[in-house]
Amino acid sequence: MTEPAPTKLLADLSDREQQLVEAACHGNWLDCGEMDVGRLAASTARSRLVRAELIRELLLGRRGDLDPRGVRLARARIVGELDLDMVHAVAGLWLNGCAIDKQIRAKCATLPYLVIQASQCAGIDAYGIRVNGPLLLWDGVRIAGSGERGTVDLTGAHIGADFEMTDVEVISPSGVALNASNIRVEGGLYIRRGGRIAGRGVGGAINLTGAHIAGDVYLEDMEVSASGGPAVSASRIHIDGLLFVRGGIRLIGDDEDGIVNLIRARVDGFGGGVVDLKVVAQPGAVLLNLWEMEVKTTMSLPPGLVCPDRGQGATCEHLRRVRLDGLSYAALGQGTDWREWLHLIRCHTPAYHASAYQSLAAVERAAGHDSNVRRILIAQQDDLRRRSPDALTGRLTRSFHWLWGLLAGYGYRARRTAAALLLVFIVAGAMGWWAGQVNTRPGHHAAERVLPAGAGAAASGVPCSSVELVGLGLDRGLPLATTGVRGRCDLDTTSRRGQAFTVAIWGVQLAVWGLATLALAGYTNLVRKTS
Known part of the structure; x- marks a missing residue:
């Protein structure tokens, strides 16, 4: 076997090149x-x-x-x-x-x-x-x-x-x-x-x-x-x-x-x-x-x-974006406020994405800031309706979503639901009292004392006391519990005005059912969404 030829080196090195060597x-x-x-x-x-x-x-x-x-x-x-x-x-x-x-x-x-x-x-x-x-x-x-x-x-x-x-x-x-x-x-x-x-x-x-x-x-x-x-x-x-x-x-x-x-x-x-x-x-x-x-x-x-x-x-005029x-x-690092970060997610991202809200909520939850977590997740649901309405499939669903947010904070504001429930109870009592003030025909009111058996239709109605009228409204409005006042005082469903009050209190009863469900779900985390 022949040995490889030696590598040929540069010849004629200048003085400077020789100095480099x-x-x-x-x-x-x-x-x-x-x-x-x-x-x-x-x-x-x-x-x-x-x-x-x-x-x-x-x-x-x-x-x-x-x-x-x-x-x-x-x-x-x-x-x-x-x-x-x-x-x-x-x-x-x-x-x-x-x-x-x-x-x-x-x-x-x-x-x-x-x-x-x-x-x-x-x-x-x-x-x-x-x-x-x-x-x-x-x-x-x-x-x-x-x-x-x-x-x-x-x-x-x-x-x-x-x-x-x-x-x-x-x-x-x-x-x-x-x-x-x-x-x-x-x-x-x-x-x-x-x-x-x-x-x-x-x-x-x-x-x-x-x-x-x-x-x-x-x-x-x-x-x-x-x-x-x-x-x-x-x-x-x-x-x-x-x-x-x-x-x-x-x-x-x-x-x-x-x-x-x-x-x-x-x-x-x-x-x-x-x-x-x-x-x-x-x-x-x-x-x-x-x-x-x-x-x-x-x-x-x-x-x-x-x-x-x-x-x-929740709004901003600047168009800069970050994904x-x-x-x-x-x-979050020092100098970065969670409210400003939430603003970036809501106003400076190209589209709605749940993960951005969930990451911020997880950080605040780990820090023990439960109130901040609720605000972040409510903002997420608002942004879902604003920038991704198709995900809510239909106008009726979007309307219910809006109402849910208004009355219950999407399940994160149970106190708001309880306050609304209390307001409905007040309305129910007020409607019972109001019915006792409205005349239906001479001598009769939309709500009056229950006549004894055998009394003729022309018998004069006996007015209920204010306490009885309020109790009547609550009795009619409460879905399950009763006050027992209807045995003494009730709506006159034979008159048009009495029938109108009856229908209105049915609406109140439906509202009580809905709000009670939202309040219970909010306290037990049954309706809190994470996406």
Whole structure:
């Protein structure tokens, strides 16, 4: 078997390139002098040029053993395409203030660490890259260009420590700016401090779909914008730590699924929330899509983000929207009032969904605020009738639903039902008294003393006492119990007016039956709905 031919190395290394080899072997920096990145990109001075292929050779160990501190190069122009595809590097790479002519390619590469600082390039294609330590893009990195899967493509990457983008500008004229779908980060994810990420199309600006972050996630103090897509798409993201979206961040997007998409996201340590956040969108647009998001601990979302007036009522003139259906959380964070949260559910969600009310009610119930729970669930039923009337199947059902809410608070205001029942009893007694004052024919009233057997029809009626008349009304109005007064005083059903009072008291009796049923059901939770 013939042995493979030895790999041919770059020949004719310049003095600067030879210095880089020596620096990498001894763990030193190679600094090519003071020059800003813009001027450096146009420089042709050999003292500032390093061929990209030499960096690949160094990382593969083809130029001898490297110091564990890695290849560290400052203020150089890297000529050609930096191709690290499939490289299993023996040391890490740190580029500071460098102008990289073309895209950095690192598909399925493995590096101990990767740091790009204050540099510029035309893109990073690092699909499936594995970085055992941190991946850092720092201090004014500028990346502009187009890529098949994104200007910065980290799809399926595995980062063994923190992934940080600080003061970084990533601009894509035709697609996703930062594509980190299905990335796994063993540390935290930090995208912050004055940077700008801009994409175009349905992929949006930042794609974190299916990502798993073992630490915290911070998005703060920067601008994220997308034309024709979401600013941040992070559906099914799993965050073991905290999620913070705050610090003057400006989000601009255009997507029906939400400017920030957290559909089915799972956050095990949510605690910071959304603070000082500005979202730019068309009126009526969904700003945050939290559909079926699961938050294990505290949920903090300032209502002022969605409703500038921080409203607490049942109506609002502002058209901003947020999807909260299916969102579950253990508690509301500090500074988030349950009344304002209820206002968001009633006035700033695209449609009625019972789950949003049920989640808030569960949080308040766990806190021991039963009165708040009743108000939330009553608001749910009001919203059901207002925004989802078809669920009540028919005008008659909707009318009964409205009456049920008015008289019984949908079963959550049993005291109101009891008060209405007391009022009906008063009406019944008043009707009995009134019947004793109404003449039907000379000498007779609609309610009068019962005549003894054998008395003629022309015999004069004997008036009942006021107590007897009130007792008569109650006796007629009570469905089951009786006062026994009807043996002495009763309605004259042979007269039209007596018949009218009889029919009216039947109506009172029906009302007593209905209200008594509602009161009993309200106290025993038989009619409380949860959907």
